[in-house]
Amino acid sequence: MPGPSHLNVTPRPADTAHWADWARNQPVWRWPNGKKVAVTITFDVDAETAPYALGDAYVNKPSRLSEARFSVVRGVPRILDLFKRFDLHTTFFVPGWTAEAYPHVVESIMGHGHEIGHHGYVHSKVTDADVDAQRDEIERGFDALVSVGVPRPTGYRNPMGEMSFETLELIRDAGFHYDSSFLGDDRPYIEKFGDIELLELPWHWSLDDWPYFGYDGDFGGTPQPATAWYEVVWGEFEQARDEGRNINIVCHPEIIGRDRGRLDPDDVRAGPPCRADSPRPRSQPTARRSVVTFEKLAIGSLGGHIEQRRVPTPNPLSDEAIRFPLRLIEVQN
Ligand SMILES: [Zn+2]
Numbered sequence: 001m002p003g004p005s006h007l008n009v010t011p012r013p014a015d016t017a018h019w020a021d022w023a024r025n026q027p028v029w030r031w032p033n034g035k036k037v038a039v040t041i042t043f044d045v046d047a048e049t050a051p052y053a054l055g056d057a058y059v060n061k062p063s064r065l066s067e068a069r070f071s072v073v074r075g076v077p078r079i080l081d082l083f084k085r086f087d088l089h090t091t092f093f094v095p096g097w098t099a100e101a102y103p104h105v106v107e108s109i110m111g112h113g114h115e116i117g118h119h120g121y122v123h124s125k126v127t128d129a130d131v132d133a134q135r136d137e138i139e140r141g142f143d144a145l146v147s148v149g150v151p152r153p154t155g156y157r158n159p160m161g162e163m164s165f166e167t168l169e170l171i172r173d174a175g176f177h178y179d180s181s182f183l184g185d186d187r188p189y190i191e192k193f194g195d196i197e198l199l200e201l202p203w204h205w206s207l208d209d210w211p212y213f214g215y216d217g218d219f220g221g222t223p224q225p226a227t228a229w230y231e232v233v234w235g236e237f238e239q240a241r242d243e244g245r246n247i248n249i250v251c252h253p254e255i256i257g258r259d260r261g262r263l264d265p266d267d268v269r270a271g272p273p274c275r276a277d278s279p280r281p282r283s284q285p286t287a288r289r290s291v292v293t294f295e296k297l298a299i300g301s302l303g304g305h306i307e308q309r310r311v312p313t314p315n316p317l318s319d320e321a322i323r324f325p326l327r328l329i330e331v332q333n
């Protein structure tokens with residue numbers, strides 16, 4: 001049939017029926033210990049792989065590369081200190097190149113008890129690569145992580161925010177227990193394309209630090225005040241609590257780990273500004289930029305009683321209920 005290929009795309013009843021059924025049935029999640037909402041704050045430790053993935057020209061851009069290196073030099077150590085202070089554990093997605101270049105960083109992340117997920121080898125945009133190159137990217141990612149002592153990851157987050165249908169097959173064949181690359185729901189769900197099914201822990205740009213704070217010398221950006229990010233995440237948290245679901249925050253250490261992430265500990269002890277017993281009104285989360293953002297997100301904005309709990313990784317497709325294989329940060333309301 002002549003014409004643009006998108007004109008030849010027709011609905012596939014087997015797939016659309018799946019999503020119609022999913023929407024109709026509205027499964028209910030039960031979080032451990034009767035908690036009303038689950039929060040994960042995850043980190044992508046891209047380091048220099050992020051500019052490398054933009055093209056060969058970036059191999060010869062040492063200034064841009066140094067900006068990305070901030071991730072492992074300053075960002076990760078700050079995050080590890082913060083999570084240690086509050087006894088929280090989470091998931092870091094690490095490209096294989098980062099692990100090979102900075103094995104001490106990976107060692108430190110694991111030493112603090114965090115999970116490490118697969119994030120490609122050099123953060124390649126898979127839609128620009130053929131199947132063999134994609135397979136190589138995934139296998140090199142595994143090999144690099146394992147070579148520095150990481151247990152073979154069970155979770156995958158696709159670099160650059162896109163996959164191809166061939167990638168789906170590779171991810172399935174690699175035996176991952178879960179994926180965190182899609183955006184089809186704001187709860188854990190089964191992502192399905194044909195006969196491929198993946199347990200999905202979805203993300204969205206609205207809960208990603210890059211759109212708020214990222215700036216690139218070539219592509220620009222519109223950095224926001226920290227309060228804007230805080231308002232969005234807090235709003236999402238409140239809705240998630242009302243709906244009994246989870247939120248998944250995606251951060252990059254070179255972004256969130258800069259000084260806007262610092263927080264006055266006294267302010268943490270004062271409690272989040274939006275709690276009912278807080279003297280600050282809902283519309284004025286804080287007047288002090290320095291006390292908002294990362295630590296506020298991690299601690300202050302998520303409620304006064306935080307626990308972390310390791311949930312065993314299930315086999316998602318044989319489990320009757322979808323469960324959350326990441327380490328959970330649970331919030332008691
Ligand atoms: Zn990344």
